[in-house]
Amino acid sequence: MAAAKEAANHGARVALFDYVKPSPQGTTWGLGGTCVNVGCIPKKLMHYAGLIGASFYDGRHLGWQLPEVHGRGHSGIVHEWGHLVETVQNKVRQLSFSYKAALRSNKVKYVNALARFGSAGVIEYENPSSGETQ
Template identity: 55%
Template sequence: SFYNNNMAALCLYRHRWKRIRYLYNFTRNLTGKYDYDLVVIGGGSGGLACSKEAAQLGQKVAVLDYVEPSAKGTKWGLGGTCVNVGCIPKKLMHQAALLGTAVKDAKMYGWQLPETVRHDWTTLAEAVQNHVRSLNWGHRVQLQDKNVKYLNLKGSLVDGHTVRGLSKAGKEVESPPPIKPVEIVLLN
């Protein structure tokens, strides 16, 4: 239907939200049986942008985001691959490498430095992890400020209007019960 096919596009194009917002609000008022107007499964950059935009436009929104720990036990918080294990950590480590090169080259430009300059990998790794955690926390605060409900659950579809949340232990969560949104957006 028109309504179902355009929901994801609405999150990306604000002007479309404004054009058919009256239809959405009308439908919302008719559908008191739903817990949320929109449930976003995936807390990466796309899911966060979509959920915050929808909330800003007056929709009741929830975000489900949970990442299975890797075989080595790596786990991360809200923000997706880029924030947690991709772009952001890579850029911070790249900046550290550039600083190391600059320190080596500094003597040629008159800088008086000790003969040996050492790098401490543990300190760098800790600094990167602390920065990533601060971004995770910032995303949670932004969701809270926009009245978006964050659920650290692994979301799965039951049907077109029902999302089931699984806990870290892989057990279906009793509270909240299966979530019933008007629309669902899946992001990877």
């Protein structure tokens, strides 16, 4: 993305093609690659959530007092997995949206399609909505 934006800033006509073939389960993702969509970013957010959870319990040894739940013998802190997943997915969508906006503002055309080199100076791709080769 950085090279595409830089080339456009120097006057080149630039298109950025980004496409991930759906997995056998049908999983797809947006702009940003593996790290943003299914790798680094989601992993770090989930790891951070785990660290926060662990720190609640470790805090007892450092003077923090947590409420006890009657009859359970452990703190009343509850983790909602669905809420974490939703938060991670929202962050991924927000990053993808901001990348698309940055491309637009730098006059880079974003195309969510699989591209190939055609004849000299020609890039061919299948339009995802119409199925036509362009």
